[in-house]
Amino acid sequence: MVPAAVLVHVPDVTRGLEWYNTAFPEAVPIYHPDFDFTVLDLNGFSLEIVQADEKVGVGKNGTVIYWSVNNLSAALARFEALGAYLYRGPIEIENGIFMCQVEDPFGNLIGLRGAIT
Template sequence: MIVKSHRPLLVTRHSCIVPTALDSLSFAAVLCVKRLMKPIANLIHVEDLKLGLDWYQKAFPGAIVRTIDDFTFLEVNGFALELVLADERVGSGKSGSVTYWLVESLEYEMDRFKSIGSIIYRGPMEIEANQWMCQVTDPFGNLIGLRGPF
């Protein structure tokens, strides 16, 4: 991104361009350079860490178990599934964001998730471009989104 100005500019450590003289309100806006943001982890609150880890290994059979400083998590294609104990501040269940996973066959994955105890919570429903979506549950009531062709 190229910014032309007759005023001197300061580039901050956060890749933002800030005018050094803020005497004009018309130029007082801070322009930030676009930065790549990529999701790297999903924190999943469960009541039982061992049961959660065992179940998520079945749900994501290609996951790699990783342990760093006594913290065990699952890595799925460079994305971390981090299981932590639910508590009074953040419980488990259907009360927030849902991460959607791209699948090759929604019908196959729905059957596979049901075979390990999931309930189809929402869907399946057609969305766009011959894609379908649904939400399934884990044993703790959390939701997992699945998206792909039926």
């Protein structure tokens, strides 16, 4: 099995798409008219920004996806400039690699993993 997609639940899909497309500038928005749904494609991996509801709300209640970055300090600074804030870390995990979590403006966590340069 290979990961194919992650769903990020937000209270406002339009705002969520705008924020995540800015946070992940390499993502290519792909609109699916049959479903009136836009996916952010990251080299074949789908970042799907979806409406939170009574079954799945927003927030830090479970799984955190970690994104590999070349420079953790620069990535953290960029996310903070976009309105995210440091939630946990950075902590060293192995061989000069660190990890941290940032909280997006909607209450969800984004994991970052990489070297601090």
